[in-house]
Amino acid sequence: EFLQFAGCKYIIHIIEWIGTHLLLDEMAMLPGQLQEQGIRNVKALGDVIQWQKVHYDFKYHTAEFLCNIPVLVLSEGQSLLPTDCRIYLHVSHGVTLPTSPTLLIDSIPADVLERIRLYLGVLRGMEYNLSEEAQKMVQEEFVTMRHADPVHVTADTLHSLLNVSRLLAISVGQDHLTADIWERAKQLVEKHRERLPDRSQSS
Helix, strand or coil: CEEEECCEEEEEEEECCCEEEEEEEHHHCCCCCCCHHHHHHHHHHHHHHHHCEEEEECCCCEEEEECCCCEEEECCCCCCCCCCCCCCCCCCCCCCCCCCHHHHHHCCCHHHHHHHHHHHHHHHCCCCECCHHHHHHHHHHHHHHHHHCCCCCCHHHHHHHHHHHHHHHHHCCCCECCHHHHHHHHHHHHHHHHHCCCCCCCC
């Protein structure tokens, strides 16, 4: 389905047993200036991303509803929208990517897409527990990292590490944090930071 928001085509993929995933392709935006309605739409999308809230306008009154929508924004530069995490894509030499998300999705065989959706659906329902032993390990590790690099290692770094380690554990079917998963999470977070144009940023 295609929705028009501020001159952008936003692709919405609805997977019934997983939920709604919103893919926003800013690369489809046309040159020009945002008008009043476009500015309101961008703000509404920002509220979904930041606060997981949707504002409904019923003409005579407005209402606010909570939502649970994972959002992925594709952009060639700094996005118009607020994001919790920015990933800079490094394309390997000789690799040609499809020119649009739709072409990329269409290039994946249907049976592979089905397996991906099933995999994500199963993982989304998994429980995850951070034991007292794991919490102690994380605290000690963070203190050591903070002492070694007080400029770049911040509370945001810890937040990212906890999120990445949780997702890594769940991705391999584990319901708890291990030392191996924690080390892999640290490596991923560091690689992510190295890709940022301004390495002093941690998001």
